[in-house]
Amino acid sequence: SQTIHQWPATLVQPVGSPLSLECTVEGTSNPNLYWYRQAAGRGLQLLFYSVGIGQISSEVPQNLSASRPQDRQFILSSKKLLLSDSGFYLCAWRGGMNTEAFFGQGTRLTVV
Amino acid sequence: AQSVSQHNHHVILSEAASLELGCNYSYGGTVNLFWYVQYPGQHLQLLLKYFSGDPLVKGIKGFEAEFIKSKFSFNLRKPSVQWSDTAEYFCAVIHNNAGNMLTFGGGTRLMVKP
Numbered sequence: 001s002q003t004i005h006q007w008p009a010t011l012v013q014p015v016g017s018p019l020s021l022e023c024t025v026e027g028t029s030n031p032n033l034y035w036y037r038q039a040a041g042r043g044l045q046l047l048f049y050s051v052g053i054g055q056i057s058s059e060v061p062q063n064l065s066a067s068r069p070q071d072r073q074f075i076l077s078s079k080k081l082l083l084s085d086s087g088f089y090l091c092a093w094r095g096g097m098n099t100e101a102f103f104g105q106g107t108r109l110t111v112v
Numbered sequence: 113a114q115s116v117s118q119h120n121h122h123v124i125l126s127e128a129a130s131l132e133l134g135c136n137y138s139y140g141g142t143v144n145l146f147w148y149v150q151y152p153g154q155h156l157q158l159l160l161k162y163f164s165g166d167p168l169v170k171g172i173k174g175f176e177a178e179f180i181k182s183k184f185s186f187n188l189r190k191p192s193v194q195w196s197d198t199a200e201y202f203c204a205v206i207h208n209n210a211g212n213m214l215t216f217g218g219g220t221r222l223m224v225k226p
Binding site (some may be wrong): 013032034042043044045046048051053057059090092094096097100101104105106 | 118144146155156158161162164202204208212213214215216217218219
């Protein structure tokens with residue numbers, strides 16, 4: 001069966017420090033991968049999605065970037081965190097057309 | 113860009129009341145539609161999905177949703193809510209002409225009073 005791993009679960013980082021959040025999927029190949037940020041009252045904001053290795057689509061211009069160095073690995077990064085980057089970050093995967101998305105447990109990022 | 117609107121941000125109901133949460137999406141064409149639920153302290157779970165066929169979709173825990181193509185809507189319903197339905201509900205859409213972009217609505221917080 002397929003599983004999705006996202007870590008760390010919580011992270012406290014100072015302003016100006018770099019960020020790397022990792023998401024990996026097991027039990028499937030060539031998944032579509034997504035990074036979302038969830039904020040209270042604002043739902044899930046799609047940040048990046050990827051349909052294959054090295055293919056990244058960005059939905060919101062911001063201080064973050066994403067990379068997909070391997071088929072089942074999706075990384076969310078920042079060179080210098082801002083206070084406004086605080087939030088709850090979710091990774092998700094889905095198969096091809098007519099499939100639902102499955103979510104990781106999320107990372108609570110606090111920038112101080 | 114495609115968008116998903118959930119008009120009710122907060123809903124408070126008493127147990128046994130009926131529920132309907134609105135969801136509208138932009139753009140026509142072929143879509144996949146979803147409702148996800150997030151119970152307090154838990155991760156997102158799929159409640160139900162529509163890909164094609166019968167526009168009335170049955171999900172888990174007595175929920176259902178109806179796809180009305182002419183109204184670009186996919187409203188969630190439950191005839192009689194329970195206290196355990198207290199959660200946040202998210203509508204989501206994949207527009208098949210927009211690659212694999214999965215877009216969520218802003219969510220609706222449902223509180224059911226015992």
